[in-house]
Amino acid sequence: MPACRSGRCSAASSPVPTHTVCLCLSAKAGVCPDPATEEANCTVGCQSDGDCESTLKCCPAACGKACQEPNEKPGTCPPVKPGIPMLGLCVNQCKTDSNCPGSLKCCRNGCGKVSCVTPFY
Numbered sequence: 001m002p003a004c005r006s007g008r009c010s011a012a013s014s015p016v017p018t019h020t021v022c023l024c025l026s027a028k029a030g031v032c033p034d035p036a037t038e039e040a041n042c043t044v045g046c047q048s049d050g051d052c053e054s055t056l057k058c059c060p061a062a063c064g065k066a067c068q069e070p071n072e073k074p075g076t077c078p079p080v081k082p083g084i085p086m087l088g089l090c091v092n093q094c095k096t097d098s099n100c101p102g103s104l105k106c107c108r109n110g111c112g113k114v115s116c117v118t119p120f121y
Contacts, residue, residue, distance in 0.1 A: 028052075030070025032059030034077050034107070040066035073097040075119025077107030 028049040042063035049058050052067035059068045093099075093115045094106035100116035109115040 028055060028057050028070070030055070030057055030072050031074060032057055033068060033071050035060045035062060040068050042066055069096060071097040071105065073100075073103060073105050073119070075103070075105055075121050077105055078117060078120055080108050080110045 040059070040061035040063065042061060045063075046052050046058035046065050046067050049056075052058050055070070056067040057070040058065050059070070061068065090109075090111040090113055092113045093109075095114075097105050100106050103119070104116040105119040106114050107117045107119070109117070
C-alpha cells in the first residue's frame with residue numbers, strides 16, 4: 001500500500017501506479033480553536049493539516065473546515081453563560097493562547113471579547 005512520505009505518495013520500492021489514490025494526513029502541533037470563538041477564512045477550505053500553509057491547522061469552522069492558527073495550549077475554553085455578562089474588562093486581552101501566562105487560554109469572556117482564563121481539562 002502506498003505511504004505518505006514528505007507530503008508525497010510513495011510505494012515501498014516501486015513507483016506508485018497512476019490509478020492509485022493517496023491520502024496524506026499530516027497532523028501539526030497545536031490544538032484547533034473553538035469554532036464558535038475564532039473567525040475563520042472560509043475561502044481557504046481544507047481536508048487535513050497538510051492542506052494548510054506553515055503552522056496553520058485544518059480545523060472545524062462555522063463554514064466547514066478552514067486553515068486556522070492553532071491554540072498552543074491544551075484544554076477547552078469554559079462555556080460562556082448567556083444572559084449574565086461576566087464582570088471584568090470588556091476589551092480583548094489576548095489574541096492566541098501564547099499571549100496568556102502559564103496554562104491560561106485565550107477564550108471568550110462573556111461580553112463579546114476574549115481574556116486569559118483557566119481552561120477545562
